[in-house]
Amino acid sequence: MTLPESGKPPTSADVARVAGVSRSTVSYVLNSPPGARVSAETRERVLKAVRELGYAPSAPARSLRSGNSDVVLFPLPLQPMGQLLEQFIDEFTEALRRQDLNLLIHGDRYARGVDAARAWAALRPLAVMAEAARLTDGGVEVLRRAGVRAIFAWGREEHPGVPTAIFDNRDTGAQAIRHLISRGHRKMACLVPSGPLAGLGQERWEGARTAAEDAGCSLERVDVGYIREDILAVVRGWQQQTDPPTAVFAGNDDFALMIISALRECGWTVPGDMAVVGADDLPFCDLVWPRLTSVAMHTRTMGSGAADALTSLMAGKPYKHRNHMVVHPRVVVRESG
């Protein structure tokens, strides 16, 4: 075997020695910078040595030397995203791969502000894409200082000084209600969750209320917890009413599933007695009877939008501080409402 005796990781010097070339040649072969020409035969010898040694260039050393990195850092969101998370990561990774960039997800989902920024900055990533809620001015400053070339935010509100992908949750509520109105409903209800999803639910409610007011329709606000009993109580309440709503925007798909389940448990039909619209377009929307009408966000927009911004950055264009982008939802119409 040509392996070095030591237990230490092989270095480019080891590769050079085994291949019988200089370290620069190894570097040229591995990075093929513009204007470095290596004969096919030499290149092959080097690659063979790389394989033999199981050599993997050290990213830390490379980053230290070259002053930049191919890492885009995505701190794991505090907000539970469920299926959307995997979906977004896939799209983003794919978009980045086309530019030889790597997505790295930071596992700590709780740190925020300057503390979080320091942890992220320590890795010296090329770019950071974080929830707006976890960025503070101080944090952004730390990232800038650490040489992070691009900082993107995403979330419910724009972050000052950082380009933000804004998820228009008011529009989600508005679209749900407008859809129901277009189906002839005039008296509706809107579920507003408490707990971790309260903020999101509140925004969706606000959009829904505005849309109902604009159309002169009635919309009842119903606050519920993430528990089955709350939902059942709501349905029982409707059963008491002489003139209950004919449609409900459930706030999200889990609540839609719950409410449909509860309605049928109480002998109501969906959408006959009560139309139901969810939000997020989770996979199960397509799998149940009736299939669930849902208001979906385009995760694609977010993934490719961020990647596009990176592209222009890479192309040397100046970094724009204020090009926010609003991600709009659309209604996926199925049978439930």
Next chain:
Amino acid sequence: MTLPESGKPPTSADVARVAGVSRSTVSYVLNSPPGARVSAETRERVLKAVRELGYAPSAPARSLRSGNSDVVLFPLPLQPMGQLLEQFIDEFTEALRRQDLNLLIHGDRYARGVDAARAWAALRPLAVMAEAARLTDGGVEVLRRAGVRAIFAWGREEHPGVPTAIFDNRDTGAQAIRHLISRGHRKMACLVPSGPLAGLGQERWEGARTAAEDAGCSLERVDVGYIREDILAVVRGWQQQTDPPTAVFAGNDDFALMIISALRECGWTVPGDMAVVGADDLPFCDLVWPRLTSVAMHTRTMGSGAADALTSLMAGKPYKHRNHMVVHPRVVVRESG
């Protein structure tokens, strides 16, 4: 302002200059190695300078110099995990944080073997925890050579030479069937999904079949795709039979949801006419009527098990190559079966 003029990231030398101390002192303050004593006043001056400068030590430089890192790398699983993923990551991150370790998730979920190993090894992580299916002997060798101190695998089968957390999916099937038998069922069905979940479904089926055989009960295998129409066809088929099964193990919770929905659509009651058991214990199991009985894996076991292994490794104990750990499921009994 005490900021340096340049656009370059502040270094420990900048901190030293601002604080009026030497670079070694800065290092001592930030890392407090055993046997480094710094006066409280000096320490405070240093920390003040750190804050003023927005200084974050460079992880690459630190890693290069010290030869080790505080990063545990978790390549994003190829297998869709849905809710389980966030859950596991949370538990693992928390367990690692207690040892001052950081979880980093590699976004590329498709690379495997030596290619994947090279990408992971480039980051020079302390440890790697990967799906067994993405590790090959060559890949493990590359990681070892690169100085990765611990390699863990997880998945459906043990990986030779690497400690593996094995998810016993046969037992999932077996437990579901044994539970149904304990409820008095003697004629049952098992849904076996095609598509990306086929491998998983096959294992669950095998366990289910064995359990049924052992008990002398009848178990019908039903292959289905991840689409609503397949499920409806299955139910219609049962309607034709004079002596249909009385219970079904749906293979996972999505299928359980679908089949319950389809059964009720066809006028059957659950669990009266047909008991249904799912698997994975997704959150919606608790949110529908009837609530869904499901076979759950302990993600806790996996997260803390891996973290424990890391602990003993950190404590300097020798790295054991063959201490596999089997993660067993348990039945969460609710109303559907």
Next chain:
DNA sequence: CTGAAAGCGCTAACAG
């Protein structure tokens, strides 16, 4: 406590 100095693995000039 400080200062000087070595060196981790790599890239990019630059000189052959």
Next chain:
DNA sequence: CTGTTAGCGCTTTCAG
């Protein structure tokens, strides 16, 4: 095309 060399930011040793 190849070899030499400086130095990225940091930790750690050693002698004050």
